[in-house]
Amino acid sequence: xxxxxxxxxxxVAKLLExxxxxxxxxxLTNITVINNLTxxxxxxxxxxxxxxxxxxNLNGRNGFDLLNDFVSRPFFTIVVSAYRDQAIxxxxxxxxxFIPKPFNQERLKTAYLRSIGQAKEPSPEIKNxxxxxxxxxxxxxxxxxxxxxxxxxxxxxxxxxxxxxxxDKPLDRLEVLLQNDFIRxxxxxxxxxxxxxxxxxxxxxxxxxxxxxxxxxxLSRTRYKSVISKVAIN
Amino acid sequence: MAWLVRFAVMASAVYLVFVYGxxxxxxxxxxxxxxxxxxxxAGDDPQWKAVDFDDSAWDERISVDSKTYWxxxxxxxxxxxxxxxxxxxGIRSSFGAYEVYWDGHFIGQNGVVGNGKSNERPGGIDxxxxxxxxxxxxxxxxxxxxxxxxxxxxxxxMPFLKISDYDVQSRxxxxxxAFMHVLAxxxxxxxxxxxxxxAKSYHKWSFLVFGMVSIILxxxxxxxxxxxxxxxxxxxxxxxxxxxxxxAGGVAFLLPLFFIIQFELKRxxxxxxxxxxxxxxxxxLESDYDRLTFYWVTVSTILSMVIAGWALIRERSYAGEALIxxxxxxxxxxxxEPFYYDRLLFFSFTVFIIVNLYILSKLIGDERQAYxxxxxxxxxxxxxxxxxxxxxxxxxxxxxxxxxxxxxxxxTAQQFIEALAEEFEALRSVSEKQLIPINEEISLCNAxxxxxxxxxxxxxxxxxxxxxxxxxxxxxxxxTLLENGIxxxxxxxxxxxxxxxxxxxxxxxxxxxxxxxxxxxSEKMNSKGTGLKYVEARLKENYGDRWTMESxxxxxxxxxxxxxxx
Numbered sequence: 001x002x003x004x005x006x007x008x009x010x011x012v013a014k015l016l017e018x019x020x021x022x023x024x025x026x027x028l029t030n031i032t033v034i035n036n037l038t039x040x041x042x043x044x045x046x047x048x049x050x051x052x053x054x055x056x057n058l059n060g061r062n063g064f065d066l067l068n069d070f071v072s073r074p075f076f077t078i079v080v081s082a083y084r085d086q087a088i089x090x091x092x093x094x095x096x097x098f099i100p101k102p103f104n105q106e107r108l109k110t111a112y113l114r115s116i117g118q119a120k121e122p123s124p125e126i127k128n129x130x131x132x133x134x135x136x137x138x139x140x141x142x143x144x145x146x147x148x149x150x151x152x153x154x155x156x157x158x159x160x161x162x163x164x165x166x167x168d169k170p171l172d173r174l175e176v177l178l179q180n181d182f183i184r185x186x187x188x189x190x191x192x193x194x195x196x197x198x199x200x201x202x203x204x205x206x207x208x209x210x211x212x213x214x215x216x217x218x219l220s221r222t223r224y225k226s227v228i229s230k231v232a233i234n
Numbered sequence: 235m236a237w238l239v240r241f242a243v244m245a246s247a248v249y250l251v252f253v254y255g256x257x258x259x260x261x262x263x264x265x266x267x268x269x270x271x272x273x274x275x276a277g278d279d280p281q282w283k284a285v286d287f288d289d290s291a292w293d294e295r296i297s298v299d300s301k302t303y304w305x306x307x308x309x310x311x312x313x314x315x316x317x318x319x320x321x322x323x324g325i326r327s328s329f330g331a332y333e334v335y336w337d338g339h340f341i342g343q344n345g346v347v348g349n350g351k352s353n354e355r356p357g358g359i360d361x362x363x364x365x366x367x368x369x370x371x372x373x374x375x376x377x378x379x380x381x382x383x384x385x386x387x388x389x390x391x392m393p394f395l396k397i398s399d400y401d402v403q404s405r406x407x408x409x410x411x412a413f414m415h416v417l418a419x420x421x422x423x424x425x426x427x428x429x430x431x432x433a434k435s436y437h438k439w440s441f442l443v444f445g446m447v448s449i450i451l452x453x454x455x456x457x458x459x460x461x462x463x464x465x466x467x468x469x470x471x472x473x474x475x476x477x478x479x480x481x482a483g484g485v486a487f488l489l490p491l492f493f494i495i496q497f498e499l500k501r502x503x504x505x506x507x508x509x510x511x512x513x514x515x516x517x518x519l520e521s522d523y524d525r526l527t528f529y530w531v532t533v534s535t536i537l538s539m540v541i542a543g544w545a546l547i548r549e550r551s552y553a554g555e556a557l558i559x560x561x562x563x564x565x566x567x568x569x570x571e572p573f574y575y576d577r578l579l580f581f582s583f584t585v586f587i588i589v590n591l592y593i594l595s596k597l598i599g600d601e602r603q604a605y606x607x608x609x610x611x612x613x614x615x616x617x618x619x620x621x622x623x624x625x626x627x628x629x630x631x632x633x634x635x636x637x638x639x640x641x642x643x644x645x646t647a648q649q650f651i652e653a654l655a656e657e658f659e660a661l662r663s664v665s666e667k668q669l670i671p672i673n674e675e676i677s678l679c680n681a682x683x684x685x686x687x688x689x690x691x692x693x694x695x696x697x698x699x700x701x702x703x704x705x706x707x708x709x710x711x712x713x714t715l716l717e718n719g720i721x722x723x724x725x726x727x728x729x730x731x732x733x734x735x736x737x738x739x740x741x742x743x744x745x746x747x748x749x750x751x752x753x754x755x756s757e758k759m760n761s762k763g764t765g766l767k768y769v770e771a772r773l774k775e776n777y778g779d780r781w782t783m784e785s786x787x788x789x790x791x792x793x794x795x796x797x798x799x800x
Binding site: 057 | 626628629630631635636637639641642689691
């Protein structure tokens, strides 16, 4: 995992880097610390990253306008902020986690588990996914999404009104972000749990998911059990 | 719209006062019986009181130097005019001691006629005499008056005669005086009130002037109407008129002064100087007391209206109302008539006093509101200042940095905590004050820099140049600029030197603050950021409009210039 820390407070950045190295040790491939946005932008345009730690109040700037931009990109964003009251808003924007300052190792471990999709407790609800459309940022309400189909590095967001939006995030990351309401039914499909009408079984151990909107999606054999259990609960 | 309503209300008030005041003005002026021309003759002869004496050779005037003389007049009483009681003969504004003969019969005297200053007892300025009922029949009557005047030589007045019901005539003047004294009482109380307010609670000069106008109007009325109930000796007449002129001149002078103070007219003293000169010059040139008052009050009113009009254009508070309050005075001048000018004047002044009473009370309310607002702002700024250390960006980052030092070097962490304590204490010690010595501000900045050194591991310094330790400034304004500078600093090196330069120019103090390492274009400093808003609010709180602040970038250095005018 390639991690970037953008933090203008030197000691905070040092503490964060030290702890991230420790906690993400198993998955970490490299870590970079940058203290301003301009350089961070340059770095991101030249390097692919998986996880961004972002201070929302960099050099006196309000971070929400840039947050909107970052969360539309393929990587995960974890906000590290002194302003606890910004947490709810940050989650609505679709961040993976919000870590209030001052932080400790326990809190970072929770964030770590979330980043690898093994969170013990569900994350706060994400209300929107930010997608880039014709160079502009667009907020897609999560509640509108029926299912998501993988398309290489991208993901197609299929909405209730038959609309289609493209997210820059790969399906794996969307699965992590949307784990509260969505379930992975196939290598290429993520589907809203309460949109599932029934599970269809065909000869030859072939399965399909029937949605309320009269649409069938493939269900892979290996995921059959977990889907059945989740649908049953719902 | 609200202005229009106020205008309408005030205009109707003015109108009502004039309608009812107008009726009152004419009381006691008309004489039901015409008096034919008065004839004079110097000297003294008991024959001259006789009805059948031939006075055809007498003059219509008398030499002003005559010490003993007679005057005679013929009066026609009409039987048609119904009477309830005996007739009275009023002789007003007459100089001397005199004996009055009606149809040759002695009916009374005013003072004691004498042949020298020593044995003349001066008569009162006004006299009223009962015409015996048996001599009050319809037809022509002869009035003969024997006069001695050994005082006020060189001055004579044409006797003003009035023949009407004795009771009514003697009562009417008292009634007028009584009514006017009601106004006097009002002026007196208003004067006292404003003197007390000025002396004890509100040291506003316009209040003092207003109190003076009121007290002079009070004294003026007393002196003006004293003769209606006390016929003072005739030789005191000019003394009284001079005193009245003094009051009239005083009020005329104070009126524009009042508006100059109230509307803060800067060059008002010059105008007032010219007007004062005008008052003195007219006093030399005009001998008629009524006209003198007329000129003074008219010019004073017009001048005051010009000032109020100027204030109205400048949108000063209550200029419109002030203008309305002056209209009756202007009308009094327009309808100038010596017989009732005084009454007209006092009614106009009453309107003026009432309108301005309203304005002053509104001003007190406005000022209280402004005061409360400013106190509220001061409290808010105090809170704003104290919040600096507990606002999350500062506090949480500091605590996070502290955790990192605790892990890495407990000794440094300890120093960090001590620096933090210093800054908290420095900020607390200035938080209650509106102005602090500049050195205290610099200590505060240094305490903050100590903390920031631990947070960012940058060797921050604040250097000062020509800072005058006797100067005072609002607390935490340079601290705020420093905080902004650190926030926007690019940490390009491990050193950062901020600089505060003081310059004293004519009527100006200039503080220039230099923040290094700020990239103006990419990381634009927002001039409306909360930090600068705090600085602006503090400057406004202490210096009103007498300051400017500008911020600009030059060569990666952010420069903030605060100019305080004196």
